[in-house]
Structure formats: structure tokens, C-alpha cells
Amino acid sequence: xxxxxxxxxxxxxxxxxxxxxxxxxxxxxxxxxxxxxxxxxxxxxxxxxxxxxxxxxxxxxxxxxxxxxxxxxxxxxxxxxxxxxxxxxxxxxxxxxxxxxxxxxxxxxxxxxxxxxxxxxxxxxxxxxxxxxxxxxxxxxxxxxxxxxxxxxxxxxxxxxxxxxxxxxxxxxxxxxxxxxxxxxxxxxxxxxxxxxxxxxxxxxxxxxxxxxxxxxxxxxxxxxxxxxxxxxxxxxxxxxxxxxxxxxxxxxxxxxxxxxxxxxxxxxxxxxxxxxxxxxxxxxxxxxxxxxxxxxxxxxxxxxxxxxxxxxxxxxxxxxxxxxxxxxxxxxxxxxxxxxxxxxxxxxxxxxxxxxxxxxxxxxxxxxxxxxxxxxxxxxxxxxxxxxxxxxxxxxxxxxxxxxxxxxxxxxxxxxxxxxxxxxxxxxxxxxxxxxxxxxxxxxxxxxxxxxxxxxxxxxxxxxxxxxxxxxxxxxxxxxxxxxxxxxxxxxxxxxxxxxxxxxxxxxxxxxxxxxxxxxxxxxxxxxxxxxxxxxxxxxxxxxxxxxxxxxxxxxxxxxxxxxxxxxxxxxxxxxxxxxxxxxxxxxxxxxxxxxxxxxxxxxxxxxxxxxxxxxxxxxxxxxxxxxxxxxxxxxxxxxxxxxxxx
Numbered sequence: 183x184x185x186x187x188x189x190x191x192x193x194x195x196x197x198x199x200x201x202x203x204x205x206x207x208x209x210x211x212x213x214x215x216x217x218x219x220x221x222x223x224x225x226x227x228x229x230x231x232x233x234x235x236x237x238x239x240x241x242x243x244x245x246x247x248x249x250x251x252x253x254x255x256x257x258x259x260x261x262x263x264x265x266x267x268x269x270x271x272x273x274x275x276x277x278x279x280x281x282x283x284x285x286x287x288x289x290x291x292x293x294x295x296x297x298x299x300x301x302x303x304x305x306x307x308x309x310x311x312x313x314x315x316x317x318x319x320x321x322x323x324x325x326x327x328x329x330x331x332x333x334x335x336x337x338x339x340x341x342x343x344x345x346x347x348x349x350x351x352x353x354x355x356x357x358x359x360x361x362x363x364x365x366x367x368x369x370x371x372x373x374x375x376x377x378x379x380x381x382x383x384x385x386x387x388x389x390x391x392x393x394x395x396x397x398x399x400x401x402x403x404x405x406x407x408x409x410x411x412x413x414x415x416x417x418x419x420x421x422x423x424x425x426x427x428x429x430x431x432x433x434x435x436x437x438x439x440x441x442x443x444x445x446x447x448x449x450x451x452x453x454x455x456x457x458x459x460x461x462x463x464x465x466x467x468x469x470x471x472x473x474x475x476x477x478x479x480x481x482x483x484x485x486x487x488x489x490x491x492x493x494x495x496x497x498x499x500x501x502x503x504x505x506x507x508x509x510x511x512x513x514x515x516x517x518x519x520x521x522x523x524x525x526x527x528x529x530x531x532x533x534x535x536x537x538x539x540x541x542x543x544x545x546x547x548x549x550x551x552x553x554x555x556x557x558x559x560x561x562x563x564x565x566x567x568x569x570x571x572x573x574x575x576x577x578x579x580x581x582x583x584x585x586x587x588x589x590x591x592x593x594x595x596x597x598x599x600x601x602x603x604x605x606x607x608x609x610x611x612x613x614x615x616x617x618x619x620x621x622x623x624x625x626x627x628x629x630x631x632x633x634x635x636x637x638x639x640x641x642x643x644x645x646x647x648x649x650x651x652x653x654x655x656x657x658x659x660x661x662x663x664x665x666x667x668x669x670x671x672x673x674x675x676x677x678x679x680x681x682x683x684x685x686x687x688x689x690x691x692x693x694x695x696x697x698x699x700x701x702x703x704x705x706x707x708x709x710x711x712x713x714x715x716x717x718x719x720x721x722x723x724x725x726x727x728x729x730x731x732x733x734x735x736x737x738x739x740x741x742x743x744x745x746x747x748x749x750x751x752x753x754x755x756x757x758x759x760x761x762x763x764x765x766x767x768x769x770x771x772x773x774x775x776x777x778x779x780x781x782x783x784x785x786x787x788x789x790x791x792x793x794x795x796x797x798x799x800x801x802x803x804x805x806x807x808x809x810x811x812x813x814x815x816x817x818x819x820x821x822x823x824x825x826x827x828x829x830x
Contacts, residue, residue, distance in 0.1 A: 183226055183319075184293055185218035190258030191232060191251050192218060203239060210235035217596065222589045223295055230321045245324040252328025256336065268337055274374040275338040276311060279303055279367075280460040283445055287462055287522075299326070300445035302458050308375050310368040312347070316445070318358050323349065327365070334369060343368040403557065404521060406536040410452050412436040415533065420557045424519065425472060441466045443520065455525045455534050463536070467519040469552075517550040614751050615680060615696045618743060628749070632742030638694030639706040639736040639779060640758055641679075642765035643670070643713060645687040647728035662728060663687065669716050677709040683750060688765075692753060695741050703736055703782035710734060710773045711811045718771075733764025734775040736782055763798040764806065777805040788812050 195204045208216065211231035215224065229251065230244075237247040259265065267288070271281040279301070286298035299317035306312075315326060327344040334342035348364040395416055398405065403420035414431050422428035431439060437450050443464040448454050523538025540553060548554060610619045618631050645666055663684075670689055674681050678699060682690040691709070694702035710732045717730050737757030744752045760776065768774035780790060789810040796806040 183224060183229065184220065184296065185222045185224055186220045186259070187255055188215075188218040188224060188228060188232075189220060190255040191229070193258055194250075194254040195236065199236075199240070203236070206239060207232055207235045210238065214600065215596070216600075217592075219589050219592060221293070221585060222593070226319050229325070248322070248324040249328035249331070252325040252330075253332040255325075256329050256332035260336070265337065268333060274371075274377070275334055275340055275342075275369060276303070276306055276371060276374045278333070278338070279311065279313060284462045287444070287464075300448065300461075302445065302461050304457060306371065306375070308372045310366065310371055313365045313367055315361075315363040315365060316448070317361050320351075320359070320361050323361070323363050330367065340369045402537055404523075404538050404540060406436070406440075406538070408436055408455075408534045408536070410532065412450060412452060412455075420553075421467070423557070424467075424469070424552055430472060439468050439472050441468055452534070456527055459525055459527060461524075462522060463525055463538070464520060464522050464541070465536070465538070467521060469518050517547075517552075519551050519553070614743065614749065617696055618751055622743065628743045631751075632740065633696070634738065634740045635695045635698070636738050637702070637736060637782075638692055638739055638757070639702040639734060639782070640739070640753065640761035641691050641693075641706045641710055641732060641734050642762050643689040643691075643710070643730050643732045644765055645689070645728060645730055646770050647726065658726075659687075662726070665720060666717055666728065666730075669720055670713055673709050673712050673716070677705045677712070679705055679709050682753060692739075695739065695753070696751070703734075703779050704784060704787065706734055707773070707775070707779075707783060707788065707809055711809070714771060714773060729770040731765060731768040731770050732773045733761055733766070733768050734773065734779050735761035735764050736776070736779040760798065760801060760804075763801060767796055767798065767806075773809045775807055775809055777807065780807050780809075783809075786812070 192204065195207065207213075211228075211234070213228060213231060215228070218224065229248075233247040233251060234244050236242075237244045240247070267285060268278060271278045271285065280303055282301045283298075286296070289296060289298075297318060299315060299319070299322075301313055301315050304312045304314055315323065323346065330344060331342045334340040345366045345368070346363060347366050350362055352360050352362065395407075399416065399419045399422075403418040405416075405418040406414060406421070407416035409415050412435060414434050414436055417425070417428055417431050422431070425431050425439075440450075442448060442450050443466055445458065445461055445463070448458070520541040521536075521538040522541050523536055526535050526537060527533075528535055539558070540551065542548065542551075542553070542558075545555075610623075613619075614622070621631055622628060645663060667684055667689060671681060673679075674691060677693075678697075679691050679693045680695070680697075682692055684690070691706070692702075693699055693705045699705065713730060713732065717728065735757055737755070737760070739753045739755040739757050741751060741753045743749050764774050764776055774793070783790075789812050791808040791810070793806045793808055795803045797803050
């Protein structure tokens with residue numbers, strides 16, 4: 183669908199619900215487009231996804247949301263002057279409903295890729311009418327209902343009530359899924375019915391003497407006359423010339439050499455043509471099928487059995503034509519002709535006559551279709567339209583090319599913008615925790631991020647095993663630290679631990695802040711044991727063996743964003759100092775933790791060895807423990823232990 187439909191949704195959702203709701207809708211709908219271009223096409227599923235997302239946010243049904251989107255589109259296109267077309271269709275709402283397909287046909291000039299539905303009326307009375315809606319798109323029935331309700335209110339001052347009588351699906355002749363919906367439209371239609379009744383009562387009958395059918399064929403050179411079985415009873419002069427003689431078509435079934443293009447989903451039957459008198463029909467004259475039939479008619483019965491018309495060339499109008507060429511619409515002089523016009527019922531003759539003219543987009547198409555300017559209807563302004571289109575086509579083509587180029591550039595720029603936005607988010611979230619970064623992005627004061635935590639666990643890890651006395655040693659140290667710390671970074675998300683910073687050879691991490699976690703002590707212990715195990719197995723580029731010593735402590739802290747350039751989320755308090763002292767008094771390859779942290783670890787999960795009393799600088803004597811992984815620990819035992827803890 184074109185971006186104009188989605189533009190209307192974006193405009194009115196922002197207007198009625200606010201920018202925050204719209205951004206949330208885009209996120210929930212997983213829509214990669216933040217801005218919609220009027221003449222750019224987008225996936226049909228975009229509208230349904232936005233409707234479902236907005237419905238869940240506003241606690242409405244998806245059908246009501248789609249009706250709201252339909253109303254938005256009518257209110258939106260009125261700002262661009264398209265309301266003039268609707269106001270000019272007729273005096274009454276029923277006149278507009280009869281002309282919807284014709285309006286869509288006119289808009290195809292500005293929107294050539296538009297896949298418009300087909301709508302027509304079957305019953306009209308004082309209380310409203312019955313509308314048949316056919317479309318190859320599913321899920322847009324309530325969207326159309328919303329459009330009709332808004333048009334009736336804004337342009338005809340009517341209160342419209344819509345009800346779905348019947349809805350089903352079938353496969354069209356083109357093999358596409360076709361949605362067919364029968365709608366009952368209830369509105370005050372008394373004036374329209376009274377006008378029709380009065381016009382019929384005052385109808386002036388003028389009896390004319392019979393005239394030759396050849397006159398009709400001259401006035402309308404591409405007309406087709408059909409009987410109740412849809413057998414061709416007469417054709418226009420120029421259509422006969424193109425076909426190679428009227429005897430080629432007269433007496434043949436209409437569906438044999440003519441294919442319906444619009445309205446969509448309608449089968450070529452007498453009732454369909456009779457009821458759709460006000461709808462513009464586009465029917466394709468299949469010249470290639472006619473030529474194939476001519477080729478078969480020139481063969482003897484023996485040749486028809488042996489020849490499948492795939493190898494033998496024949497001569498048409500003095501030209502040798504291959505049967506393969508007949509399958510190509512671009513073959514000069516043999517291209518199918520698109521006819522556009524109206525079906526009219528002749529009550530006296532009980533015939534339907536198709537008044538039509540060929541659709542010529544450019545003067546260069548005439549030779550491909552085997553037509554000339556003097557073949558076109560003189561009194562129908564067909565010649566003038568073709569010539570006017572030829573004079574302005576080059577300028578229009580240049581304008582469309584520029585518009586498409588700009589649309590493509592804009593789409594690429596938005597895609598690039600999303601890429602850089604994701605990169606910026608990744609960089610920001612690597613510097614600050616996501617909740618804190620989102621808080622700052624929303625414009626909050628950095629002091630608002632300052633928060634106290636009653637209980638978290640802090641871990642310090644120091645890389646030991648070598649000194650850097652020369653430049654080569656320093657480069658080796660950097661390479662080794664990068665390998666080790668990159669390995670540590672990969673473990674943080676696995677155990678729900680937040681890496682705070684690295685200072686020199688020291689690696690700091692916490693659990694329980696900024697996102698609270700009841701398992702902070704066990705998570706930090708698990709990741710510490712993994713760090714010890716991984717660093718022993720890690721292949722260092724220099725080939726040297728390195729080790730770590732780790733200290734852990736639990737307690738209250740205060741955390742917040744510090745700094746303007748390269749801001750960091752820092753932790754303050756005695757807990758941080760104690761954890762640092764536990765690390766400095768630890769030993770290589772060991773995980774050293776305080777008695778406070780030990781009290782928050784589940785029993786049976788780890789092997790704890792008392793180290794006795796350790797003297798810490800500024801803290802005095804503290805009981806400390808070495809912790810090891812319990813390789814015999816059973817997960818079932820852990821679950822039982824957690825249940826006992828919860829009961830207590």
C-alpha cells in the first residue's frame with residue numbers, strides 16, 4: 183500500500199494519543215519505518231500490525247482500531263484537496279457509492295501501483311443499500327467501513343451504520359486469494375429514492391425510427407454487442423479491422439477473446455454486467471489468442487494432429503510470425519488492447535452493449551497495438567488526450583524518476599540512520615546500564631540516577647603473573663589483558679552480573695544493582711569461579727601463564743552517574759572498600775569472600791574453607807573464607823534447599 187495511508191495513521195495517532203503512544207506502537211508492531219513517504223509503497227501487513235499494536239495499548243479491539251484508521255485517512259486526504267473529487271461525484275451518498283470504482287481508476291494516474299478494491303451496489307432502498315466489497319487484501323474490511331462512515335458524515339451530513347452480512351474467500355481467475363464481503367449500509371436515503379422515482383415518472387419518451395446497426399458501429403468504433411448468453415452479436419468498425427474482419431469475433435463467446443481486468447473478482451456473466459451499469463469496466467482484447475485461433479483454422483485436420491503450433495511459422499499481413507512471438511505482448515502490431523468503458527442494457531433488443539475506447543498511455547503504444555490515430559473516436563477526445571499525453575510524458579517521466587530517486591535516497595538514509603542509532607545504543611549501553619541510560623536519554627537530571635541499595639555483592643579481580651618493565655612487556659600486558667578481560671565480559675550477561683569498570687589490572691563487577699537480584703551473592707560467586715577456570719584454560723598470545731585473585735563482599739552501597747565526558751555508573755560505600763581489601767589479601771587462583779557474603783550463599787552448593795581471621799587495612803580483623811565449586815552438588819538438593827529457605 184502507498185505511504186499516504188500510513189501517513190494518515192501516524193498523523194492522527196500522534197494528534198489524539200501523543201508521541202509516546204505512537205513510538206510505543208511502532209516498537210510493538212516491529213515497524214522499521216519511522217517516517218512514511220506519500221508515493222512510496224509499503225508491505226500490506228504494516229497497517230494490520232500497527233492496528234494490533236495500538237489496540238493492545240489503548241485496550242480496544244483490533245476492528246475498532248481499523249475503523250479509526252479508516253476515519254483518519256478521510257480526514258487526512260481532505261487536507262490535500264482530494265475531498266473535491268468526492269464532492270463532485272454526485273448529489274447523494276448513493277451516487278458516490280456507485281462511483282467508487284471510477285474514482286479509484288482516476289487516482290491510478292497519480293498512484294500507478296495502487297491495488298484498489300472493487301465496490302458496487304446490489305440493492306438500494308429508502309433505508310440504505312447493500313454494498314459488495316471485493317479485495318485481494320485481507321483484514322481491511324473495517325478500515326473501509328471507517329472510511330465510508332467518515333465520508334457520509336463529512337461530505338453528505340449522514341449518520342451511517344455498517345453491518346457485515348456475509349464474508350467469504352475464494353480464488354480469483356488470476357489465482358489470487360479474493361476477499362468478498364457483503365455489507366449493509368443503513369442511512370437516510372429517502373431523497374435519492376424520491377429523485378429517482380420523480381425522474382422515472384417525468385421521463386420523456388422519444389420514439390425514433392429504426393436505424394442501421396452500421397451507424398452504431400461507426401459512432402462507437404470499438405463497441406461490442408452481447409446477448410444473454412454473452413455471445414458477441416456485433417462489434418465496432420475499428421475493432422473489426424484490428425481483428426481481421428467482424429466474422430472473426432461475431433458469433434464467438436465473449437470470454438474467448440476478452441479478459442476482464444476491472445472490477446476485480448467479478449465473473450463475466452449476464453447478471454454481473456446488468457447490475458454493474460454504473461461501474462467502469464476495463465477489458466483486455468486478447469489478440470494473441472485470436473491469432474492462434476486463426477492459425478489453427480488454416481490447418482487441415484491432419485496438420486492439427488501433428489503440429490502443436492510451436493515450430494511452424496505463418497504469414498500474417500505479409501509478415502512471417504513465429505508462434506512463440508504470439509505469446510509475447512510486446513510483439514509489434516500484435517499486442518493485446520485494453521478497452522475501457524461502460525456496460526449499457528438495451529431493453530428493446532434485450533442486449534448489453536459495451537461502449538468503450540482503447541486505453542493509450544503514450545503515442546508510442548499505437549504501433550504495438552496495431553492502431554492509428556484515425557482509428558480513435560473523433561467525438562470522444564481520444565486523439566487529443568493521446569497527443570497531450572505524448573507532449574507532457576517526457577516531462578512527467580523526468581519528474582517521476584526524480585521523485586523515485588529521492589524516495590530511494592530517503593529510504594536508504596533512514597536505514598542508515600537506524601544502523602547508526604543501534605550502534606550508538608550499543609555504545610551507550612556499554613558505558614551505562616540500560617535503565618540508567620534510558621533515564622538520561624529521557625532528559626532527566628543525572629542526580630536522579632543516584633540511588634542507594636540496601637544489599638548487593640561486589641567483586642574485584644586482579645590479573646597477576648607478570649610485570650611490565652619494558653615497552654615490549656607493556657604491549658604484552660595490554661594484549662594479555664584484552665584477551666582475559668574480553669573473556670570475562672562474555673561471562674557477565676550469562677550470570678546477570680554488571681561490569682562496572684576496569685582500572686589497570688583490576689576488574690570490578692557487581693550484582694544486585696542497578697537491577698535488583700535476590701541471588702546476588704551466588705551469581706557473583708558463580709561468575710568468579712568461572713573466571714578462575716576460564717583464565718587457566720585461556721590461550722594467551724604471549725604463551726605465558728597468568729592467574730587472577732578475587733575478593734568478594736556484600737553490603738549496602740550508593741550508585742549514580744559521575745562525570746560529563748565519558749560518564750560512568752559508579753558505586754560508593756564501605757562495601758566497595760571492603761571488597762577491594764578482600765581482593766588485595768587474596769591469593770592467585772583463589773576466590774576470597776567475607777563472612778557476610780558467606781551468610782547469603784545457599785548451603786551445599788559450594789565448598790567453603792575457613793581462612794580464619796584476616797587483618798584488613800582500615801577494617802581490622804575479619805573472618806574470611808575460600809570458596810570452591812562443589813562438583814558433587816545436585817540441582818535437586820539445591821531446589822530443596824531453596825524451598826526450605828522460602829519456608830523459613
